[in-house]
Amino acid sequence: ASELAQYCLMLGDDALVYAQRLSEWTSRAPDLEEDIAIANIALDLVGQARLLLARAAAADPALVPSLPEGSPVPDEDRLAYFRDAGAFRNVRLAEQPNGDFAELIARLLVMSTWRLAIFQRLVDHQDAVVAAIAAKGVKELAYHRDFAGRWFVTLARGTGESHRRLTDAMRTVWPLIPELTASTETESRVGVDPATLADEIGVVLDQVLAVAGITAPETPGLAGVRGRTGRHGMHSEALSRLLAEMQVVARAHPMGRW
Amino acid sequence: ASELAQYCLMLGDDALVYAQRLSEWTSRAPDLEEDIAIANIALDLVGQARLLLARAAAADPALVPSLPEGSPVPDEDRLAYFRDAGAFRNVRLAEQPNGDFAELIARLLVMSTWRLAIFQRLVDHQDAVVAAIAAKGVKELAYHRDFAGRWFVTLARGTGESHRRLTDAMRTVWPLIPELTASTETESRVGVDPATLADEIGVVLDQVLAVAGITAPETPGLAGVRGRTGRHGMHSEALSRLLAEMQVVARAHPMGRW
């Protein structure tokens, strides 16, 4: 049970942290249609995060941070708001600070392609809750990927500036891809072994890049510390700042009702 | 005693919050000399804040936020780290988000001119501690003002771009000046009535502007909410974000030793 909980935490934290970055875009997008679409994607991911964190808490109550006696804060919020950066299990791609719209699109293309591949396999997971979360998520993630893919091609085929910005964005995002397909024991044992997804993801990305007429940058993967990366709680400097903002109100009111 | 404490809080919060903004510049200044100078100014202000917050706590222990029994957090840090935005008494000029280097210089010129005028009068304050803090601060603030004044003239007389940026910066900073010279009962009763400083500050700023060959923008003062501004705890949206970052580690460890 504990390992299932850890796995749900990984997938839940990916969604939560990335949704936080996406929600920073609100009222800042290039046009209203994109503002609405980005908020929609963030909403989908918050929804996924809630289900996955709740599942993690149910599978292993020991994971849930304890609060003062009588606190009405529900488990999903204890996990979201009362853990420090080192206890988060998301990949580092999710937590990177936002760049421009090209960075948003490049990152969303990679994140949604990867997550969709995972969820498609989890549809048959032996844990019925995880399977149901995956079934619902697959539809959402397919939409996210379509949105990103369409914009990716648009930016690639748009103006000189959009093409330049997109290739810059890819240099930022691509080094974080190898972490997405690096196996951890937990993932291979109770979920989808990320290493088995590398080819599938590569094929999808190559297709989009081919339509866009763009070649992938040749960058090595971003190193961790002694091989430990986001899944092991070893994050970039950005995560603790993200959490300082995200958690500030909740932590100021451990006995609060919202 | 309580009103003296409130007054020390006002002057202490100005220094603390503004030092926080200045310290965000660290490793980001146009050159090493300025990086060092800005850190120096921030350091001076952190020093002033510590003395003033300690004086506030001594003058009225009821002001100091209470922490769990046995917490080793000293009074100055309880005041700095465990109050919410609405309990801060700094002027809103101190808390504004950083802009470019021209904004830094324009704001520093105004802040240091104003604060120096206050401190010069507080040298004779009946509270010996306040008088001593002021005596020390006067020298520091005179240096801050000189630094800002020199750069103000340099940017005004530099390139077309620096001149344009400086005038933009003045449009950002000038609307916050009227708040600096608006009287509150506490200030007029136990400290320096800010309204009595308006002429003096105007003369100094006019001198710098004359040397720089620049005219002050004609902007109305930034309104508060029903006449309440920073001194009444009515801040801009920026302050709560600043505090979320500044206080995050301290608040996570109310029993911590540092």
Next chain:
Amino acid sequence: MQVDQAPLEEAFEATIAANDRIEPRDWMPEHYRQTLIRQVAQHAHSEIIGMQPEGNWITRAPSLRRKAVLLAKVQDEAGHGLYLYSATETLGVSRDELTRRLISGKQKYSSIFNYPTLTYADVGTIGWLVDGAAICNQVPLCRTSYGPYGRAMIRICKEESFHQRQGYELLMTMMRGTDEQRAMVQESVDRFWWPALMMFGPPDGDSPNTAQSMAWGIKRHTNDELRQRFVDMSMPQAEALGVTFPDPELKWNEERGSYDYGEPDWEEFWHVVKGNGPCNTQRVAHRKAAYDDGAWVREAASAAAARNEAEASQ
């Protein structure tokens, strides 16, 4: 070519008199068109600028449920802006042109959004009082004479009532929480009460356009009528919530069957309308930055569309 406008004007007046709708294809007086553009654009701008004060708290929402609710709400506001800009497009002005008028300060938006949001309780108070006041203003507009505007308003009002209930529910939940939370709610209500009252505009005596707008069916009630309705509606809600409004003159007037209330600070109102409220500069600068930062994306989209079209026609 000069056409005789008399029959067109007659038809227009007849439609208005019958409480029927004017549609984009119909003839309309130029002054009616301009007044509508100004009003609908101002409404659209209010939705878009209104995303900021609440959007300020999305990243700090204190529970995941509230984060989802707030994200969805701010997203709805973008949607409202979208419908309303579309309605103005039927009057012959593009969204892009209107956005330029907004960020250059030529067109206004509701002054309420020039007040800062300082705590999470403000999210609830904006839902309850600000959306509440907006609904009072807007429900009559569902019957407004211009078709596209009236239909947009029907949809918007439905969503606004939903938002209002959500805001009230947030405050209700917080009032069942800790003492700090209750204090936070009261402080927020104290801050927003007067600005909310000002949302109905200046007193009828100082509202020169009201008569013409009412004659055209663009407006259905005077400012003071709507304000009174809002006060009467809000008082029992405040009691149920357990908060007070910061107005010592507020009391039930048996004779009128309504609440008496104090005079808002109209000097503050005009100050904010003229652009000198606590957040006017910030709000417009934020919108301008988003618009400017997005220029290259909109250009890329046009260029790519043109390219696709050219390739398709080969």
Next chain:
Amino acid sequence: MQVDQAPLEEAFEATIAANDRIEPRDWMPEHYRQTLIRQVAQHAHSEIIGMQPEGNWITRAPSLRRKAVLLAKVQDEAGHGLYLYSATETLGVSRDELTRRLISGKQKYSSIFNYPTLTYADVGTIGWLVDGAAICNQVPLCRTSYGPYGRAMIRICKEESFHQRQGYELLMTMMRGTDEQRAMVQESVDRFWWPALMMFGPPDGDSPNTAQSMAWGIKRHTNDELRQRFVDMSMPQAEALGVTFPDPELKWNEERGSYDYGEPDWEEFWHVVKGNGPCNTQRVAHRKAAYDDGAWVREAASAAAARNEAEASQ
């Protein structure tokens, strides 16, 4: 014009042999000059890039005293960078040129700064272990053959020891705090121990420039000698602090009168040196942004100076 270099070379060698100092006005072999430029510039860059990992926590320092200490420390690092760039200027390369070499990736800085700082304990650990290792490296350089570099090092080493004591004192204080704080210190030490050992460079067998640098008196000890000294120095400090190092092979060797220790992960080391550590891109991008954002200010300062001069000479 070709001059006979033999007597110049002899004088140079004699100065080196006598452990005297070469001064900027003295003749020196071109290879010596280039090697020095590389070494001093790399040291200067390390100070400047080193401002970032600790600077990351200035705005979040958990007490006002610690905020002041940290601000002052990072300020000192800027000062060190300043002395060292001045030293390279005596060798004929400007600070501006060196900065461009840094941000274009042509010159390196100490790899340790390509690791992230993840908690406030890292501020202490960097002071204790990273500054500690730097001191081991640098103390011998106070006697280095090039005068301006040696004198800069004397001043720097004095300040670095002060920083090291402050870092150790922070950890000591945290260890007297809560369980969470103690865990935070241990986790930080676990993370920084190996990278700190790598600060002495590759094993002597893989360090091709060492022999020449030692012959010239630019370097005084081999990498492995310094690393051993550091381990021996750190072990008792760790015990006093109450933390362990993440190396099962660490143990006292009675025979050698030194600690045995495990092999660092040299693959990781070369990975980071080649630019692929966890923060290389981030650190250089941060420095580049500061440099680019400051360009207009530096230009304005030059223009204003030129203008003042022109006006003064009229």
